[in-house]
Every structure is written in structure tokens, then in C-alpha cells.
Amino acid sequence: GDSVTQTEGLVTLTEGLPVMLNCTYQTAYSTFLFWYVQHLNEAPKLLLKSSTDNKRTEHQGFHATLHKSSSSFHLQKSSAQLSDSALYYCALSEGTQVVGQLTFGSGTRLQVYA
Amino acid sequence: EAAVTQSPRNKVAVTGGKVTLSCNQTNNHNNMYWYRQDTGHGLRLIHYSYGAGSTEKGDIPDGYKASRPSQENFSLILELATPSQTSVYFCASEGTEVFFGKGTRLTVV
Structure with a gap:
């Protein structure tokens, strides 16, 4: 079956430093890859999505590029802000019609300090 | 932004008791989902629905039933709650995304 691996459970950074959260996946199908962000006591919200190989996707200062050759979709930001502190999930869905059947990684908590 | 409302937001249940978690959306979305969130596992799909009257098993359906009586409402039912079902449960609906x-925190004691 499908799987998503996020190797870091916790990433701690000083404000202003770059952010990189890792995501690799395994699937036998064409997929959409997603990043969701969940702030404390809030709902997970879509941050980025992509299904196009080698195309950079950007939103709210974050960016990610889907690399099918390495099965990766790492999340990056050039300069961390205190408000970026949250739980980040990488997820995938098979196919193009029903994207709500998501397989999530275990999540990476990003903690940004002043 | 599309709204998905869950109730209750917090629930304490007794082992062996019946628990019903409710979800309502007024977005007219066909597809709805129930996930549970556990540390170290992320979110895992329990049941989903393509519309009123439809329920499908997700990745971890054991111990759970689902009901979709209308386009707007999608319930998750634990007939015999167990402590292993202590978790945070999220409902979702699918539109353009x-x-x-906001989740229901369920504690089974």
C-alpha cells in the first residue's frame, strides 16, 4: 500500500533561519502530494499541493517541488517566523478524482524560537 | 471558506458504551471523511462517503460504523467503545480541496 515518511518528529529553529521539512513517499500510482499545516487546537489546513513532476509550488512563503525520480516532496521556506510554529503533515492521494482519501505521514512539529 | 462543524468537541465515554460523533457541512460537498489523529501515526482514514446513503470503509474501519443520512450530515459511531479508541477525530468534506x-477529542475510560 501507499506510505508517506516524515523522518523528523520535531524541528526547532531560530526565527529567520531556513526551514526544510522532509517528505518521501511510496505508491504504485499517479498521485497528488500535499502539505497540511495544523496550528494548536485548530483544523489541518491545506498549505501546498502538486501532481506535476519537477514543478515548484508556492504558497504563503512556503514552497515544495515534487520529484518523482526520488519520490520526494520536501517543504521549504527561506526564513522561519514565529507564526510558522505548527504541526506539518505530508500526505498523498491516489488518482485525480477523489483526493480526500489521503495517506498521511506521521507529522513534523516545527517550533520556531525568537 | 467551506465550513465543517463537529460536535461534540470533547467527549468522555465509558468502556463498552456507545458513542456517536457528528459532523455537519453546508458546502453541498458529496464526499465526506472521518479520520483519527494519533501521535506517531498522523491522520488515518476510518470511513468515507460519496453522498447521502453511502458509506465506505477506509484504512482502519474496525470498531467503527458510519452513517450518512443526508448530504450535510456524516456520523461516526462507536458501538462498543474501547480505551484504544481514545483519540482526536476529524471530519472532512471535499470540494476543490x-x-x-476542528476535531473531537474522545477519551474512553
């Missing part, structure tokens, strides 16, 4: 509710 997936919209999650």
Missing part, C-alpha cells in the same frame, strides 16, 4: 473540522 479537503476541508477539515
